[in-house]
Amino acid sequence: MQINQDILITYGGIAKKIKKNEYLFWEGDPAYHYYQLVEGNVKLYSTNESDKELVQGTFTDGQSFGEPPLLLGLPYPCTAQATKDSIIIRLRRETFFNILHDFPEIKENFLYTFAERIYTKASFAQIWLARTPEEKIIRILTIIKERDNLNNNCPIPYTRQEIAHFTGLRTETVIRTLRRMSEEGKIVIKKHKLFYN
Amino acid sequence: MQINQDILITYGGIAKKIKKNEYLFWEGDPAYHYYQLVEGNVKLYSTNESDKELVQGTFTDGQSFGEPPLLLGLPYPCTAQATKDSIIIRLRRETFFNILHDFPEIKENFLYTFAERIYTKASFAQIWLARTPEEKIIRILTIIKERDNLNNNCPIPYTRQEIAHFTGLRTETVIRTLRRMSEEGKIVIKKHKLFYN
DNA sequence: CGCTCGTTTGAGAGGACTCAAGGTAGGTGG
DNA sequence: CCACCTACCTTGAGTCCTCTCAAACGAGCG
Numbered sequence: 001m002q003i004n005q006d007i008l009i010t011y012g013g014i015a016k017k018i019k020k021n022e023y024l025f026w027e028g029d030p031a032y033h034y035y036q037l038v039e040g041n042v043k044l045y046s047t048n049e050s051d052k053e054l055v056q057g058t059f060t061d062g063q064s065f066g067e068p069p070l071l072l073g074l075p076y077p078c079t080a081q082a083t084k085d086s087i088i089i090r091l092r093r094e095t096f097f098n099i100l101h102d103f104p105e106i107k108e109n110f111l112y113t114f115a116e117r118i119y120t121k122a123s124f125a126q127i128w129l130a131r132t133p134e135e136k137i138i139r140i141l142t143i144i145k146e147r148d149n150l151n152n153n154c155p156i157p158y159t160r161q162e163i164a165h166f167t168g169l170r171t172e173t174v175i176r177t178l179r180r181m182s183e184e185g186k187i188v189i190k191k192h193k194l195f196y197n
Numbered sequence: 198m199q200i201n202q203d204i205l206i207t208y209g210g211i212a213k214k215i216k217k218n219e220y221l222f223w224e225g226d227p228a229y230h231y232y233q234l235v236e237g238n239v240k241l242y243s244t245n246e247s248d249k250e251l252v253q254g255t256f257t258d259g260q261s262f263g264e265p266p267l268l269l270g271l272p273y274p275c276t277a278q279a280t281k282d283s284i285i286i287r288l289r290r291e292t293f294f295n296i297l298h299d300f301p302e303i304k305e306n307f308l309y310t311f312a313e314r315i316y317t318k319a320s321f322a323q324i325w326l327a328r329t330p331e332e333k334i335i336r337i338l339t340i341i342k343e344r345d346n347l348n349n350n351c352p353i354p355y356t357r358q359e360i361a362h363f364t365g366l367r368t369e370t371v372i373r374t375l376r377r378m379s380e381e382g383k384i385v386i387k388k389h390k391l392f393y394n
Numbered sequence: 395c396g397c398t399c400g401t402t403t404g405a406g407a408g409g410a411c412t413c414a415a416g417g418t419a420g421g422t423g424g
Numbered sequence: 425c426c427a428c429c430t431a432c433c434t435t436g437a438g439t440c441c442t443c444t445c446a447a448a449c450g451a452g453c454g
Contacts, residue, residue: 046323047326048326048327054322054325068319072309111311114315115269118311119274122241125253126243128251128365129251131249160434170410172411192432366442369401369402369442372403373403
């Protein structure tokens with residue numbers, strides 16, 4: 001929980017319903033607003049010409065996103081899209097700065113949140129260092145399991161397309177690699193569902 | 198300038214001379230210290246088995262590095278190595294927290310510094326999205342020119358190996374791509390020096 | 395002058411990507 | 425309850441191009 005919802009409302013924050021697949025902002029847009037999820041899911045991603053995309057972050061209930069460009073007054077380097085029906089509170093830029101000013105403990109909160117994001121991004125770099133798709137996939141599966149606290153009997157809750165978008169691989173490559181890994185006993189596939197320990 | 202040097206000294210910070218190529222910490226080490234460069238250069242990078250490395254950040258006079266793992270109490274995801282003879286002030290973890298506690302404006306400073314780092318890392322992702330080496334190299338050259346404020350008649354002050362380490366490509370691939378680009382007039386190479394506008 | 399580090403070039407192999415087409419599963423509506 | 429639809433998964437064939445390995449050249453510095 002980045003900022004207490006009562007505070008957001010007090011300062012004039014407006015909650016809005018967002019349908020799955022709707023966009024909050026686009027890569028290159030100027031950053032005018034603070035966004036915080038009441039519930040739902042949002043992903044931040046960059047994209048190339050053609051459909052190739054790279055997921056830079058996923059956010060869920062209570063989390064905020066897109067603050068760094070807002071603080072810096074720079075255009076968004078990513079696009080934000082809802083991956084579920086969601087409810088989002090939006091705040092004007094100056095209001096966000098007012099809250100930061102009035103609540104030092106919130107500022108401190110963001111410091112730690114940002115530290116985590118930097119850390120995650122640095123860890124993710126392991127994916128780009130991996131030379132083979134198998135290594136990349138193992139890295140992302142490990143990260144996912146840790147982050148989402150999945151136990152060993154739980155299927156990985158992401159589609160092959162999503163794994164492709166996390167790793168920058170193509171969907172077919174992910175599928176072929178997963179098949180090979182399952183043949184070699186490194187993972188288990190049951191009814192298209194992925195199990196990784 | 199992250200933290201005023203007088204403050205660092207007052208709180209017991211110790212300046213140390215570091216020779217080029219010396220290591221400050223290694224990937225996987227626990228984070229016990231705050232590091233700030235008085236002068237010199239340090240790079241943070243991750244590495245694979247084999248010599249493949251990926252530069253995650255470069256730092257120079259007055260900048261600090263490696264704070265996120267320190268704040269979070271997590272092991273370093275990168276290795277830190279001096280790329281020049283340098284002078285570095287080191288501080289114990291608790292002392293760093295004391296300074297943060299005593300100087301709210303320093304805390305605020307870090308908030309913005311972190312925001313910039315997140316922004317830079319997000320922008321860098323464009324490199325991983327690029328499918329061809331040429332695209333990756335153009336992206337990194339553009340970023341370098343902007344960041345280092347190079348004018349158009351200035352050669353790129355990085356070796357081909359370094360460009361390889363920034364982009365995750367192999368040195369030979371960088372060389373061959375640069376040669377092709379120069380043949381196509383996209384860049385100029387004079388006496389092995391690179392010019393890009 | 396000789397060392398060291400970076401640059402350059404070549405040949406060859408492996409493998410990711412592209413394009414195309416068909417299969418599967420879960421949800422919706424009649 | 426079944427047919428349909430959509431989104432996701434799967435497979436195949438072929439091309440391209442990056443990586444690997446090896447060897448030699450160039451430049452800067454003591």
